[in-house]
Amino acid sequence: MHELSIAMSIAEIVEEEARKAGASRIEIVTIEIGTLSGVMIDALQFAMEEVMLTTSFSGAKINYDIVTAVASCEECCNEFVAEDLFKVCPVCNSSKTYYIRGKELKIKSIEVERDN
Amino acid sequence: MCGTCGCGEENKITYRKAGEKEKLNLEHAHSHSHGNEEYTHDHHHGHLHDHFHEHDHNHATGHATIIPLERNILSKNDLLAERNRGFFEGRNIKAYNLVSSPGSGKTSILERTIREKGTELNCFVIEGDQQTMNDANRIKAAGAPAIQINTGTGCHLDASMVYNAVKALDVSSDSILFIENVGNLVCPSMFDLGESKRVVIISVTEGDDKPAKYPDMFQSSHLCLINKIDLLPYVDFSVENAKETALRVNHHLEFIELSAKTGEGMDKWYQWLANIKTS
Numbered sequence: 001m002h003e004l005s006i007a008m009s010i011a012e013i014v015e016e017e018a019r020k021a022g023a024s025r026i027e028i029v030t031i032e033i034g035t036l037s038g039v040m041i042d043a044l045q046f047a048m049e050e051v052m053l054t055t056s057f058s059g060a061k062i063n064y065d066i067v068t069a070v071a072s073c074e075e076c077c078n079e080f081v082a083e084d085l086f087k088v089c090p091v092c093n094s095s096k097t098y099y100i101r102g103k104e105l106k107i108k109s110i111e112v113e114r115d116n
Numbered sequence: 117m118c119g120t121c122g123c124g125e126e127n128k129i130t131y132r133k134a135g136e137k138e139k140l141n142l143e144h145a146h147s148h149s150h151g152n153e154e155y156t157h158d159h160h161h162g163h164l165h166d167h168f169h170e171h172d173h174n175h176a177t178g179h180a181t182i183i184p185l186e187r188n189i190l191s192k193n194d195l196l197a198e199r200n201r202g203f204f205e206g207r208n209i210k211a212y213n214l215v216s217s218p219g220s221g222k223t224s225i226l227e228r229t230i231r232e233k234g235t236e237l238n239c240f241v242i243e244g245d246q247q248t249m250n251d252a253n254r255i256k257a258a259g260a261p262a263i264q265i266n267t268g269t270g271c272h273l274d275a276s277m278v279y280n281a282v283k284a285l286d287v288s289s290d291s292i293l294f295i296e297n298v299g300n301l302v303c304p305s306m307f308d309l310g311e312s313k314r315v316v317i318i319s320v321t322e323g324d325d326k327p328a329k330y331p332d333m334f335q336s337s338h339l340c341l342i343n344k345i346d347l348l349p350y351v352d353f354s355v356e357n358a359k360e361t362a363l364r365v366n367h368h369l370e371f372i373e374l375s376a377k378t379g380e381g382m383d384k385w386y387q388w389l390a391n392i393k394t395s
């Protein structure tokens with residue numbers, strides 16, 4: 001359900017940044033989203049489509065850059081791809097692990113057109 | 117609700133202190149808490165990895181510029197949360213964000229805490245629910261100042277709501293502020309309120325697979341209260357299973373088993389609060 005809040009935050013930031021940059025048109029918005037960010041990608045896409053209709057960039061293309069989660073083991077320092085939050089080290093079987101990547105939830109860039 | 121986000125859906129957030137007739141008229145700094153959209157979808161991990169970036173539009177005529185932003189999408193909430201946190205630290209207010217599914221016993225635990233330790237601990241309470249003054253009234257009856265935030269359709273509290281509520285409640289220094297979040301194990305996990313510690317509550321009537329179903333909340337919490345242990349003889353709930361699963365998500369998580377009804381285990385909770393207070 002929070003994907004709608006997230007989509008609205010994205011729209012707000014994008015419009016704010018585009019205004020700052022003096023853009024006349026927003027072409028592409030690139031969003032970076034970790035597989036363990038807590039946001040469901042398809043729910044976010046759905047919410048984005050809805051939210052964009054009420055913005056000045058309803059025709060823009062949204063790129064979703066997915067960051068695969070990687071965890072590191074406190075016991076043996078092994079790094080491994082974490083499929084979910086139950087990240088057990090495949091080498092030593094320890095669950096004393098922490099994330100290096102995968103929690104990202106940010107707007108990487110926008111591609112805009114300026115009038116002059 | 118937000119002029120800036122252009123969302124057409126009117127969702128009014130209201131604030132009212134327990135024992136007062138009037139709702140407070142608070143300007144909300146900024147908040148996004150529209151949770152009234154429902155959608156179902158299948159979640160396939162496979163498709164996450166097979167998207168492409170096509171840059172197939174025509175650059176010839178326009179003046180396309182890529183503006184790198186690297187901006188956290190929740191940065192507005194996170195900034196406000198840090199502001200709250202600084203305020204709390206400066207005044208030695210220990211703030212606890214209590215999260216759980218509906219009905220796990222958050223308000224009951226607070227009522228008992230206030231009745232038994234209220235004077236010693238100097239408690240203030242922010243209650244978050246979609247509707248009604250019920251919980252704030254229960255807290256006031258137990259003996260602590262309380263303010264109710266009604267989020268309407270919103271499914272979580274955010275930092276700006278807490279900011280407004282703290283101002284209105286006039287929380288004093290050297291105190292404890294309990295923030296009872298909206299009953300929901302999903303959405304509140306993403307919204308930092310500026311709390312000192314996050315406390316997740318599960319009750320033994322919910323099934324011991326809660327940590328497996330809602331790992332995010334257990335991952336972001338410091339303490340897990342397992343409530344309603346007076347009912348353990350009547351339900352199939354393995355405390356060990358619940359703990360073991362939660363620990364796989366978050367090996368730093370602490371646990372306290374208690375019953376807000378009988379009072380069993382409450383002393384351990386008070387001990388935990390006391391330790392945080394002096395540390």
Ligand SMILES: Nc1nc2c(ncn2[C@@H]2O[C@H](COP(=O)(O)OP(=O)(O)OP(=O)(O)O)[C@@H](O)[C@H]2O)c(=O)[nH]1
Nearest residue numbers: 217218219220221222223224299343344375376377
């Ligand atoms: N048997 C038993 N019942 C409890 C206990 N704690 C709470 N309850 C009951 O559980 C129900 C819900 O308790 P609340 O304290 O309102 O729960 P809550 O988490 O604040 O609920 P929401 O604010 O609606 O999400 C009430 O009927 C309580 O009396 C307990 O330790 N044992």
Ligand SMILES: [Mg+2]
Nearest residue numbers: 222223251296
């Ligand atoms: Mg309650």
Ligand SMILES: [Zn+2]
Nearest residue numbers: 073076089092
């Ligand atoms: Zn290891």
